[in-house]
Each structure stands twice: as structure tokens, then as C-alpha cells.
Amino acid sequence: MLLWAGLVGLSFPAVGLMSELPPLSLTALRFAIACAGLWWLARRSPAFLPGWRALPLYGLMGLCLAGFFGAMFWAAHHATALSMATLYVTVPLLAFLLGLGFGVERLAWRLPAILGLGAAGALGLAFAESLGAPEGFGLGSGEAVFFLGCVSSALYPVLSKWGLASGRLDESAAVRTFWSLGLGGVLIGLLGLAIEPVGRLAAMSRDDLLLLVYLGLFSSALTFWLMQRATAALTPGAVTAYGYLVPFVSMLLLFIESPQRIGWVWLPGSLLVLTAIALLLRNGRPPKPLP
Template sequence: MNDRQSARAAHLGMMLWAVLVGLSFPAVGAMSELPPLSLTSLRFLIACAGLWWLVRRSPTFLPGWRELPLYALMGLCLAGFFGAMFWAAHHATALSMATLFVTVPLLAFLLGLGFGVERLAWRLPAILALGAAGALGLAIAESLEQGGRLRFGMGEAVFFLGCFATALYPVLSKWGLATGRLPASAAVRTFWSLGLGAVLVGFAGLALEPMGRLAAMTGRDLLVLVYLGLFSSALTFWLLQRATAVLTPSAVTAYSYLVPFVSMLLLFVREPGRVGWAWLPGSLMVIAAILLLLRDTPSTPAR
């Protein structure tokens, strides 16, 4: 497979990633109210259990002294994002969080420049800005329907730090690959970053959440958690790691713009009367941005 074919496969994989992430929100909504940090830790551990069968015989499975600190930092990025998201959910509006999340690809681009894994050019930032505008338009369309409002306070500030952490995750992955600090196996990278992320999020859950609430988990909750662990964690992070080997961090994270579009399509299927013309401009901009990414297929600059 040549470089262009690999880039196309990475783009298609990230489209599947966006669909899986978009489908995960209704699944989470079907669960009982349980400690979110502890659930995230369990979800990551289930993902690692699913990945174990892929990575256990890999010659690069056990991390060396150069890899382990980087995996720990990547796990800290995951813990930072999910911890910030769950805390901010009680202190920030949904519209404010959705608006801040559109900064992730641009943050990844700027961080990638600092780590030497992005090219300094105008086309990619312009595409990212177009996608951000479209995703923001979809967020505003949803807020108009729900009566939300935009603001910036402590909750938004904490969530922005979480956005910074999640933007750093693919940058560290790309930098680790470019410098030979991480193995070529996407499954191995996914396993260790999720595993260390599970430990860190789990410690946060132990410190902040009442463990007794987990006893209220039903059989349905457990089935949904297994689904989220295998498909919305193991598979999605594997797709992200696979794409990171071919595309730049900002191009990978740009597919987060498709997630609200997927959510809009699900809403249209369930309740078509709730999707009006206000959703159209944002949808068209997101689609245009993804098509431009597919055409450009940006990859890592030579070091």
C-alpha cells in the first residue's frame, strides 16, 4: 500500500471513528446515573482486555524505559480530558463546552508545530477553521433548540485545559513514532495509553466519587459498558492511533467536527421534526472541511 492509499485508509478509518463516537452518546444516555470517572476507568480496562488478544504476542508489547514515561504522559492526557469533562459537566453549559471543543484540532496543529510533526502552511489551518465554524454552527443550532447560552467561567476554563490535554495526545503519539520512542503497532500504543489512563482516572474516581454507587449497576448497564469499552474505546482509539501513523495530529483530530453531525443525523432519524434549517449551514461547512481533508491527505513532515 502506497502513501496515498494509506492516507485514504486512515481518513476512512477516522470517518468510522466519528460514527462510533457519535453513537456512543445515546449508549451513555441509556445507562443509570453511576460515578462517571469510575465508569471511564472500567471502560478503559474493558478496552484493554479486548486489545490483549491482539497485543499479547507482539514483540514490542512490553514497553522499554524510553516508552513507559511517554505512555504515562499519554495516559495523563486521557485522564486529564475525561476528568475535566466530567467535572465541567456540572459547572459549564453544554453550548460552552461544545464551543470550546472545536478548538482541539487547532490546538493540535499549534502543539504539533512545537513538536515538529506539523507543517507551517495556510491550507490546513484554513480547513480546520472551516470545520470549527461548521461544528460551532451545529452546536449553536442545538442550543437554540434547547435554550442554551454561551458563557465562560471556571467550568469552561477547566474544560479548556481538558481540550488542551486531548489535543496533546495524538501529538505525543506522532512525536513518539517520529523519534522511534513508540512502536509501530497501533494496538500496542492503544493498549498502554488506555491502560495507564485507566489507572489514573481510577485513582481520581477513588478520591472524588463514592464507590458504593457502583453497586447500583444493572445488567443492562454492564452490557452497555462492555459495548462502550470494546467499540467506543478500544476500536476508536485503535483507529485514532492507526491514523496518527499516517496523518498529522490536527488532521486526525479534525474528525471530531463530524461527531455533532452524526448526532444530528441520529436526532433526525428519531425525531425529524426537531431538525430545522438552522442545522444546514454548519452541516455543509463540516462536510466541506472533511472533503478538503480527503483531497489534501496531509501527512507528517520529514524530520
């Protein structure tokens, strides 16, 4: 999950280098590239083709991916970046609460305390980045839609863990990643066809295509595969809590690009995030296999 956080953090600058193209259609293409990269690994599993019990669950997992990315792209035009970054801090706690409902989390004080510590650190980094920026936190329709997307994002590892615990999903992380990304890509693609000018994809340059391939293979295929691998060993709340490292990685990249922005204001949030991750590495695994 440390590698996952690094890859996700590096994906944001890559996305920023791309031309302005239909985002939902780009995401569908990105997921298609990811599935193509995972095909050879997933195909090796004897349970590659999902059974009747697994297919609806993969559909729900794909709907979670479609819901999150769809909400994120829509909210990007109706909410501030600071508001979205602040709301995304709720994902680990939402995953923990949803996990309790599905019986894949244990009711204890330690993990919620670590999640609260990491959330405070992530909020501190968001505050440091917002200093001097004209935008602020707001509560409107954009924020409401993005919060629903956060719920979808939190539900994804919960469904994965529940599917594994109930025997509905294959033990292969590649198979779970392949089918959830595949069905999620189909749903996002259909939404893109309905509301986006798909013809603008013809303006994609060679550099855009290379970046899209990179994002598909590393920021989608590899990151979701790593998440599925971690889901087998960790609880949903612990898995999603590593997302607190993403703004820390973004901060390091910002310092490389603009070293003059280095200041003490970044220190409290950084220390809280690093402390939370250290506690997760020590206490993130469940004490014994979940039933």
C-alpha cells in the first residue's frame, strides 16, 4: 500500500499534462488499457470466468468505480479543489463504518483512532496547500455529489473483503481487479457516450496517448491490483487509510517543482500522516482471520 500511495500521488501530475479531453471517455479507455494489461495474469486463474454468485458482486464493484469517477469529474466543475480534498478525507472512516455493517470490520477503538489521526494530518496538508489560494471550503450541490462518490469509493474495498470472506470472489487479486475494472469501465463508457462529445477524442495527441497508456497500466491496473492484494490481508478501513499518504506525495512533488513553498506550515500535517501510517504498519492487520 506504500507503493500504491506513491503511484496514486504520481498520477495527478501525469493527468495534469494531458490535453483537455472528455474525462469519462478517457477513464473508460484507461480502464480498458488496464484490463488489457491484466489479461495475461488474470487468465491464468482457473476461476477466471466469474460464476453466477460473483458476477452481480463484480457489477456492484464496477458501479462503485463508475460512481466515484463520475462524481469526481462532475464535481470538479461545481466544487472547489479544497472542498473535494477535504471531503475525500472521510473515505477511510466511511469504509470502516460500512465494513462494520458488512461484518468485515471489528468494533474497536484502535483503528478509528488511527484514522482520525491520519485525517487530521491530511486536513493539515490541505490547509497548508490552500494558504494564499482564493478558493475555500463550501457546501453545495458539487460537494454533495462528490460525497456520494466518496461513499462509492469507500464501498469498493468493503465489497471486495465481503466477497472474499463469503467465498463469492476468487482469491486471485488479478481476477478481482480485471472484472471490477472491466465492468466499471463499461458503465463509465456508457455514461460518457450519453453526456460527452466523444468525437473530441480524435484530437488526442501522441503524448496524450502515451500518458493514457501509463495511467492505464500503472495508475489503474497496478494500483487496483495492489489494493485487491492488500484487501485480502487488511480491513477496508486500513486499506483506504493509506490514501492519507497521497497528499504527502503530492507535497513532495510540489517542493521539487517549487522549493520556495517549503515552510513550517507543512510540518504538523506531515508528522500526523507519517505517524498514522507507522501505526497502520504496526497495527493494521486484523488480529486473526475474519469469519
